[in-house]
Amino acid sequence: MKVVITGGTGFIGRMLARRILELGQLTGPAGGREPVDEIVLFDAVEPPGPLPGLDHRARVVVGDISERARVFDLIDRDDIAVFHLASVVSGGGELDFDLALRVNLTGGLNVLEALRARGGAPRLVFASSVAVFGGAAMPTVVGDTTKRTPQTTYGATKAIGELLINDYTRKGFLDGRAARLPTIVVRPGRPNLAASSFASGVVREPLNGEPCVLPVPVETRMPVLGYRSAVEGFVRLHEVPGAALGDDRAINFPSLSVTVAEMIAALRRVADGRALGPITAAPDPAIEAIVATWPTESEFARAAALGLPIEANPDQIVRAYIEDFVDESH
Amino acid sequence: MKVVITGGTGFIGRMLARRILELGQLTGPAGGREPVDEIVLFDAVEPPGPLPGLDHRARVVVGDISERARVFDLIDRDDIAVFHLASVVSGGGELDFDLALRVNLTGGLNVLEALRARGGAPRLVFASSVAVFGGAAMPTVVGDTTKRTPQTTYGATKAIGELLINDYTRKGFLDGRAARLPTIVVRPGRPNLAASSFASGVVREPLNGEPCVLPVPVETRMPVLGYRSAVEGFVRLHEVPGAALGDDRAINFPSLSVTVAEMIAALRRVADGRALGPITAAPDPAIEAIVATWPTESEFARAAALGLPIEANPDQIVRAYIEDFVDESH
Numbered sequence: 001m002k003v004v005i006t007g008g009t010g011f012i013g014r015m016l017a018r019r020i021l022e023l024g025q026l027t028g029p030a031g032g033r034e035p036v037d038e039i040v041l042f043d044a045v046e047p048p049g050p051l052p053g054l055d056h057r058a059r060v061v062v063g064d065i066s067e068r069a070r071v072f073d074l075i076d077r078d079d080i081a082v083f084h085l086a087s088v089v090s091g092g093g094e095l096d097f098d099l100a101l102r103v104n105l106t107g108g109l110n111v112l113e114a115l116r117a118r119g120g121a122p123r124l125v126f127a128s129s130v131a132v133f134g135g136a137a138m139p140t141v142v143g144d145t146t147k148r149t150p151q152t153t154y155g156a157t158k159a160i161g162e163l164l165i166n167d168y169t170r171k172g173f174l175d176g177r178a179a180r181l182p183t184i185v186v187r188p189g190r191p192n193l194a195a196s197s198f199a200s201g202v203v204r205e206p207l208n209g210e211p212c213v214l215p216v217p218v219e220t221r222m223p224v225l226g227y228r229s230a231v232e233g234f235v236r237l238h239e240v241p242g243a244a245l246g247d248d249r250a251i252n253f254p255s256l257s258v259t260v261a262e263m264i265a266a267l268r269r270v271a272d273g274r275a276l277g278p279i280t281a282a283p284d285p286a287i288e289a290i291v292a293t294w295p296t297e298s299e300f301a302r303a304a305a306l307g308l309p310i311e312a313n314p315d316q317i318v319r320a321y322i323e324d325f326v327d328e329s330h
Numbered sequence: 331m332k333v334v335i336t337g338g339t340g341f342i343g344r345m346l347a348r349r350i351l352e353l354g355q356l357t358g359p360a361g362g363r364e365p366v367d368e369i370v371l372f373d374a375v376e377p378p379g380p381l382p383g384l385d386h387r388a389r390v391v392v393g394d395i396s397e398r399a400r401v402f403d404l405i406d407r408d409d410i411a412v413f414h415l416a417s418v419v420s421g422g423g424e425l426d427f428d429l430a431l432r433v434n435l436t437g438g439l440n441v442l443e444a445l446r447a448r449g450g451a452p453r454l455v456f457a458s459s460v461a462v463f464g465g466a467a468m469p470t471v472v473g474d475t476t477k478r479t480p481q482t483t484y485g486a487t488k489a490i491g492e493l494l495i496n497d498y499t500r501k502g503f504l505d506g507r508a509a510r511l512p513t514i515v516v517r518p519g520r521p522n523l524a525a526s527s528f529a530s531g532v533v534r535e536p537l538n539g540e541p542c543v544l545p546v547p548v549e550t551r552m553p554v555l556g557y558r559s560a561v562e563g564f565v566r567l568h569e570v571p572g573a574a575l576g577d578d579r580a581i582n583f584p585s586l587s588v589t590v591a592e593m594i595a596a597l598r599r600v601a602d603g604r605a606l607g608p609i610t611a612a613p614d615p616a617i618e619a620i621v622a623t624w625p626t627e628s629e630f631a632r633a634a635a636l637g638l639p640i641e642a643n644p645d646q647i648v649r650a651y652i653e654d655f656v657d658e659s660h
Contacts, residue, residue, distance in 0.1 A: 135576075164490070
């Protein structure tokens with residue numbers, strides 16, 4: 001079977017591709033496990049260099065997800081599964097509303113329509129976000145039954161994606177699942193336009209011996225999940241039989257509710273003598289305003305029942321990053 | 331100022347146009363009350379005959395709401411208010427998914443974009459529906475803070491409309507409000523493709539001396555509101571200052587939770603000696619399946635706080651229909 005990962009050259013997309021190559025098979029539209037002979041990492045721009053850890057089964061395709069024909073060309077086999085991760089992120093969406101609608105809404109509809117056109121209800125896993133929550137009416141702890149009241153265009157388009165996936169699934173056009181992600185840490189590389197970018201930066205930059213400038217107070221609390229659990233969760237959510245998911249296909253992913261100060265404390269414990277770059281505070285009102293609308297704690301009863309993984313504590317999250325990206329590169 | 335009512339030649343659209351003509355003014359984008367000198371009733375098809383109760387200020391424009399340029403031509407003044415009622419209805423959406431997306435989603439986006447293009451954040455009132463609720467996780471009583479889990483394409487597109495209106499409002503592109511309507515009764519004329527059509531038919535057909543064939547059991551309970559209250563509610567929701575509505579612009583409209591049997595009992599009490607056509611049962615599984623997903627009772631704390639009107643009992647709803655449409659035509 002073929003696997004398409006939109007936003008595939010991003011960090012999570014690449015890790016997911018590697019994990020699927022390692023597994024070698026997934027459940028196909030016919031219901032049985034099938035070998036994966038082709039993975040396409042679809043993205044808006046060429047990656048800056050070769051992507052490590054991939055093999056002959058994987059290739060990068062560059063294109064604009066808002067072009068219908070492009071997406072239909074991509075989803076060109078009946079034995080297919082799609083992981084739809086492509087998205088304008090939170091901070092980016094606030095800067096360019098039209099781009100957020102074009103990529104997240106039009107692009108998302110293109111993916112849904114292309115899957116529908118295959119027939120046979122192929123499986124789709126969509127990266128949603130706890131940014132679907134927010135605003136004055138948001139409870140202190142959000143969960144699977146909390147009303148979606150997003151306060152960013154990013155969150156609004158993710159909420160719309162969840163609704164469309166439920167309806168396309170109900171109609172039998174596809175077999176969709178939405179992974180409602182908390183902030184995923186620790187992302188390697190450079191900061192991005194996600195308002196939550198600091199949550200990775202506060203661990204990554206010090207470990208790289210670089211300064212980290214924090215745009216929010218250290219008391220800021222947010223639900224986080226390690227990337228290893230996120231990637232494994234994507235795969236497991238894909239494998240769950242549709243009947244086990246019922247009529248609401250959006251699953252609040254597991255998360256730890258931690259403050260930035262607690263992430264820093266975990267970093268200091270785990271770094272164990274390494275020289276760390278300095279962390280300084282420089283409040284950024286635009287970032288603070290977005291982060292303030294997000295939930296600080298997220299329940300995940302359905303994800304727990306499905307056995308989706310989670311780290312035991314923030315130390316484990318930092319340790320995984322050091323193993324995968326710091327020690328790896330030394 | 332100009333008023334555009336999309337879906338304007340429908341029953342609620344016509345009543346709303348008459349009410350606005352009667353009032354003569356509405357709050358304009360600048361914040362002050364302005365005389366209404368132009369009302370356009372925009373709809374997909376020509377009405378079968380002249381629309382009574384309108385005057386020189388009102389005219390019908392026929393067009394396809396999914397055509398962007400058509401909608402931009404319509405929303406051609408800065409001093410404007412839009413009541414966006416146009417929609418493929420519940421049963422119709424289940425028959426033609428693509429049409430429902432084209433009219434309800436693309437059409438809705440055209441209205442939002444055309445208003446945004448005016449600048450000055452004009453007011454918009456959108457007809458949403460309690461069909462945004464449904465499914466396995468729906469509580470017995472729904473309300474302003476209940477999660478939207480629609481089980482029809484109609485309900486899904488209404489939920490998406492609510493999310494888009496909140497985001498366009500948050501961005502300052504317009505000043506939106508969503509009126510989340512229960513089943514509106516008693517609609518005159520002929521049955522339509524709304525799965526709730528029987529709720530009007532069970533009063534209307536007997537009073538016309540015609541047989542009513544009920545597609546659902548008489549025990550079926552649903553939230554209903556009289557059309558007089560619905561129309562008045564639309565106007566009042568338009569007039570509320572935006573600041574009073576906060577960051578969630580969807581307001582559960584008032585409703586009475588009544589069974590079909592209770593509507594029939596009200597009809598018998600109010601009909602008071604009139605000869606009534608017979609009511610017979612002929613279950614329609616397609617209608618029953620849709621209606622079964624809807625809430626039976628709907629709370630309306632925010633609407634009550636805003637003073638939106640509601641009838642005291644089902645008798646009052648039946649009496650209004652007799653006054654306006656039965657005695658009127660005799």
